[in-house]
Amino acid sequence: MARGGGRTDAPPDVHLRDRYAPYGRVVSPRLSRSAAALRRARAWNDTGHRVAERWAVIRRHPHAIWWAFVSLHLTVMLALTPMMLTGDVTGDLPLYRSWASGALADGRWPVLDFDWVYPAGALGPIVLSNILGESLYQFVWLLLLTAVNAGALWLLTDRGRRTVDATAAWWWLLILFLLSPVAFLRLEGFSAPLVVAGLLMLATRPRVAGALLALATWIKVWPAAVVAAAVAVSRRRGSIVGAGVATSAAIVGLVVVGGGASHLDSFVTMQSSRGLQVEAPMATPWLWMAMLGVPGASVYENVGLATNEVMGPGASVLINGSTGLMFGVLFALAVLVAVAALGLPGARRGARAVDETGVVLLGALALTTTFVALNKVGSPQYVLWIAPVVAVGLALRPEQFRVPALLIGWSAGLTTLVFPILYLPLLDLNPFAVVVLAARNVLIVVLFGWCVLRVVAAALAAVGVTGRPLTPEAVGIGLRSAR
Numbered sequence: 001m002a003r004g005g006g007r008t009d010a011p012p013d014v015h016l017r018d019r020y021a022p023y024g025r026v027v028s029p030r031l032s033r034s035a036a037a038l039r040r041a042r043a044w045n046d047t048g049h050r051v052a053e054r055w056a057v058i059r060r061h062p063h064a065i066w067w068a069f070v071s072l073h074l075t076v077m078l079a080l081t082p083m084m085l086t087g088d089v090t091g092d093l094p095l096y097r098s099w100a101s102g103a104l105a106d107g108r109w110p111v112l113d114f115d116w117v118y119p120a121g122a123l124g125p126i127v128l129s130n131i132l133g134e135s136l137y138q139f140v141w142l143l144l145l146t147a148v149n150a151g152a153l154w155l156l157t158d159r160g161r162r163t164v165d166a167t168a169a170w171w172w173l174l175i176l177f178l179l180s181p182v183a184f185l186r187l188e189g190f191s192a193p194l195v196v197a198g199l200l201m202l203a204t205r206p207r208v209a210g211a212l213l214a215l216a217t218w219i220k221v222w223p224a225a226v227v228a229a230a231v232a233v234s235r236r237r238g239s240i241v242g243a244g245v246a247t248s249a250a251i252v253g254l255v256v257v258g259g260g261a262s263h264l265d266s267f268v269t270m271q272s273s274r275g276l277q278v279e280a281p282m283a284t285p286w287l288w289m290a291m292l293g294v295p296g297a298s299v300y301e302n303v304g305l306a307t308n309e310v311m312g313p314g315a316s317v318l319i320n321g322s323t324g325l326m327f328g329v330l331f332a333l334a335v336l337v338a339v340a341a342l343g344l345p346g347a348r349r350g351a352r353a354v355d356e357t358g359v360v361l362l363g364a365l366a367l368t369t370t371f372v373a374l375n376k377v378g379s380p381q382y383v384l385w386i387a388p389v390v391a392v393g394l395a396l397r398p399e400q401f402r403v404p405a406l407l408i409g410w411s412a413g414l415t416t417l418v419f420p421i422l423y424l425p426l427l428d429l430n431p432f433a434v435v436v437l438a439a440r441n442v443l444i445v446v447l448f449g450w451c452v453l454r455v456v457a458a459a460l461a462a463v464g465v466t467g468r469p470l471t472p473e474a475v476g477i478g479l480r481s482a483r
Contacts, residue, residue, distance in 0.1 A: 059170070065163050068173055069153055073146045076184050080138060087135035091185025097137045100130035112258040115266035117305075118187065120255050121218025125190045145189045149176065152193035152388075155200045156395055168395035171405055172196070175387045178412035181420055182381040191216040195223050195388040199230075199364065200395070203357060206236040210243030218251050221267070222371055222385045228334055229363030233341040233356055271377070275302060275309035276319050278426065279418065280378030281441040286312040288438070291429040299427055307377075308427055319376055326374040330367055333455055337363035340458035354462065358397050362458065365389045365404060366451035373448035380419040383411050386447070407447045414440035 058064045083090055089097055103109040103123075110116035110123060129141040154160055156169040163169070176183045183189050194216035201209040213230070216223040227244065231237045255264050276283045278299060289297035289312045297312030341359045368389055372382045390408050393401030418426060418437045426433035 059165050062163050065153070065157060065166055065169050065173070068170075069150065072173060072177055072180075073142070073149070076180060077142055080142070084136075084138045089138045089141075091181065092187075093129075093138060093141060093185060096126045096141075096187075097130065097134060100127045100137070101134055103127055104130055109258065109260070111255055111263050111266070112260035113263075115263050115270060117267055117270050119218045119221060119267050120260070120264065121215060121251055122187055122220070125187065125219070142184065145184060148190055148193045152196040155197050156391060167398060168391050168393075171394055171409070172387070172391040174409065175384070175391070175412050178409070178416055179380070179384055179387070181416060182379075183384060186381045187220055188381040188384040191220045191223060192384050192388045194219070195226055196391055198223075199226065199361070199389065199392040202230055202234060202236075202240070202360065206234065206239035207243040210240035211247045213240075214244035214247035218248065222368060222382075225330070225367035225371055226364040226389065228330075229337055229360050229367055232334055232338040233360045233363060235356065274305060274307070274377050275311065276315050276322075276376050277378045278308045278310050279380065279437065280376055281373050281444050282318060282322060282376055283310050283378065284438055284441050286310045286315050287429075287434060289313070291431060291434050299429065322374065322376040326370065329370050329374055333366050333370060333452070334363070336455045336459040337366065340455065340462045343462050355397075358400060359458065361389060361393045361397055362400070362451070362454055365393065365401075366455050369444070369448045369451050373444050380415045383408065383415045383444075387412065403450060404447060407443050407450075411440050411443045411447075414443070 080090065099110050104127065108114070110118070111120045125141070125144060129137050129144060132140055153169055153172065156172055157163050157166050183192070194212050198209045198212035198216065201212070209230070210227075213223055213227050217227060227240075230240055234240060252264065255261065276286060278287060286297055287299070287310050290299055290310060294312060297310070299308060299310050301307070302309050337359060340363075341354050341356060365386070368386050372378075372385060375382070386404075387408055390401055390404045394405055414436055418433065418440060422430070422433040422436060426437060
């Protein structure tokens with residue numbers, strides 16, 4: 001039936017779009033999709049703002065960091081409770097427990113009675129965790145880890161006095177969370193917080209710092225890089241070395257008395273038989289060769305060491321020469337770090353004092369990263385070698401350590417994605433797993449390059465060639481510009 005203006009009603013079964021088409025009121029499907037996308041973007045933006053506001057409130061709460069610490073460790077404990085109730089263990093703890101049981105029950109002690117892959121100090125946490133028996137091994141191990149982690153966090157928050165906006169402490173908890181499969185289930189869980197504590201106490205209590213760093217080195221070797229940086233730079237190196245020597249003498253003495261003098265250095269000699277491990281950054285080209293089917297390239301299991309290694313054209317050259325290359329670079333960087341702090345022998349020093357803490361931290365980061373980037377051996381816990389230096393750097397020199405914190409944060413996430421989540425696909429040369437590992441390794445190499453450039457620049461500036469040395473005044477300028 002006709003209505004005003006000759007308009008006619010459309011039949012009820014006519015689509016809405018057809019009904020309004022003659023009057024120019026068509027809604028474009030593309031426009032509808034754009035509007036929906038805009039609404040989603042606004043929703044995500046609003047959500048991001050709410051999360052940021054909530055995070056700001058949490059950071060300002062004086063007890064939030066400790067609640068987060070308790071939550072993280074309690075979550076790990078609860079997640080492993082079903083296993084602990086059956087007396088079982090996971091991660092590397094089955095191997096640790098077998099060594100502890102053999103020592104306490106059968107009288108066959110690693111290092112004392114046979115060659116061992118770890119330094120003698122590692123016997124401490126491994127055997128002590130068995131003090132209540134095999135069935136409670138996992139529980140005691142986690143209790144000991146919680147205690148040392150609490151001590152490190154207490155120092156990172158300036159002995160509990162600076163818990164508001166404690167960026168370094170929050171970052172350290174994030175790393176422990178991201179690397180939890182190794183941070184709670186491998187020996188690095190003990191050595192890493194000891195390094196955090198040692199670095200934080202270098203300036204105020206060098207003897208305690210030297211003892212802690214020596215003890216960490218006798219658990220796993222990598223803290224030796226931190227010790228080298230401290231000795232090369234610190235004006236109180238005598239106290240650091242003296243405490244470290246006393247700690248080392250005590251450990252060596254116990255081994256000798258126990259009859260293990262001939263096995264004392266076995267942790268060094270046993271490493272020489274290793275090949276090119278799959279996860280090492282230096283193994284990346286050969287891992288890609290194996291994935292792409294290059295003749296002669298493959299992944300295989302080293303049964304004797306329970307590791308997975310890679311081989312291929314030219315790999316033997318790197319295997320035989322990588323250790324020499326790594327130590328050569330370590331020596332060169334150590335010399336440059338010493339020059340950055342002390343200048344050249346016989347040369348006149350500048351009027352301004354060098355920022356000793358900044359140079360120690362930069363040197364420790366450079367040397368530790370070299371240990372990881374140029375090592376033929378690679379494991380997921382190696383990222384936990386670098387993280388303690390970055391955490392202390394964020395606490396003491398935040399403007400200098402933002403880039404390392406970002407790189408190591410992403411590296412930690414990718415590391416756990418590789419192990420344990422994608423590890424079996426990686427061994428099967430799954431392309432996605434190989435790409436994820438390659439991305440992690442690229443981040444480590446980028447950090448290595450960043451460290452080398454910073455160390456070279458600091459050394460050149462210290463001898464007056466170019467740039468500005470790391471001085472307290474330069475640090476103050478950096479802090480003001482950061483604000």
